Amino acid sequence: MNRQVKILLVDDNEDSLVALEAILRPLQQRLFKARSGQEAMKLMLRYEFAVVLLDVLMPGMDGFETATHIKRLDQTRDVPIIFLTGTEPSYGAAFRGYAVGAVDYLTKPFDPWVLRSKVAVFIELFRKTAVLVEQTTLLAQLVRDHEALGDFARRLGGVESRLEGLAGAVSGDEGLRETVKELADQVAAMQAAFDAVSSPAGEVRAVDG
Structure with a gap:
């Protein structure tokens, strides 16, 4: 409407x-x-x-x-x-x-009909301009969100790498190693979920086996 x-x-x-x-x-x-x-x-x-x-x-x-x-x-x-x-x-x-x-x-x-038709043209032009402004604003927001998500993905990957390195460094302490491993698994799960959400819609992934 x-x-x-x-x-x-x-x-x-x-x-x-x-x-x-x-x-x-x-x-x-x-x-x-x-x-x-x-x-x-x-x-x-x-x-x-x-x-x-x-x-x-x-x-x-x-x-x-x-x-x-x-x-x-x-x-x-x-x-x-x-x-x-x-x-x-x-x-x-x-x-x-x-x-x-x-x-x-x-x-x-x-002529009332002439005036009304002229005004109707500017009404339609105003509406189309408003829609264009809204779409431009939405596009700019989507670009900013995409950039923010990309930065988050890079940070998440860095955390995962650090945890993997830390797990090897604390191999002498079994309890600490398990704790680090659990954190690494959680970060890996977040990374997988993020990849699934941010992948292009309709993308077909190959399944092994």
Whole structure:
């Protein structure tokens, strides 16, 4: 089952936020709303979003300035931004939007199906990226574990060799020799168990006799 991702809606107009929420609700994701650029930045520093839908015309910190702040921070710079604007489309405004790092620029009123499909693409991209990060982390851990196991195997082999040498050195003391031999047998059993666990899956061993 695909886990829910977070989507940030930024608009100073409450009706616009309600409309965006209605359009995106069928995607069944977690929707966060911000009514200013400052509020959007606080949320972005607290949560990880798959995409931001950002209104251009807002009092105080407008959409362009908000996007600039988003792209300056390492924590948020890779979050896709879709600009939404109620003004007449112009080459200059769209160019400025792309220049500050937006991936798309839509003019209101927009087709709800188009917006929903665009957001769905970024949801899927976010999920696939998250899976890739998890797999990379797991692989790195497996490599570290394999190296640690290899070091343990080398140490175990060294202990076994020392015990074998010690058994020969104390041949005059039967009790001590038996104790050393028992330790050597235990270490040998651990080595055999370790070899069985660490051998490649499905490996076929030859059996004498």
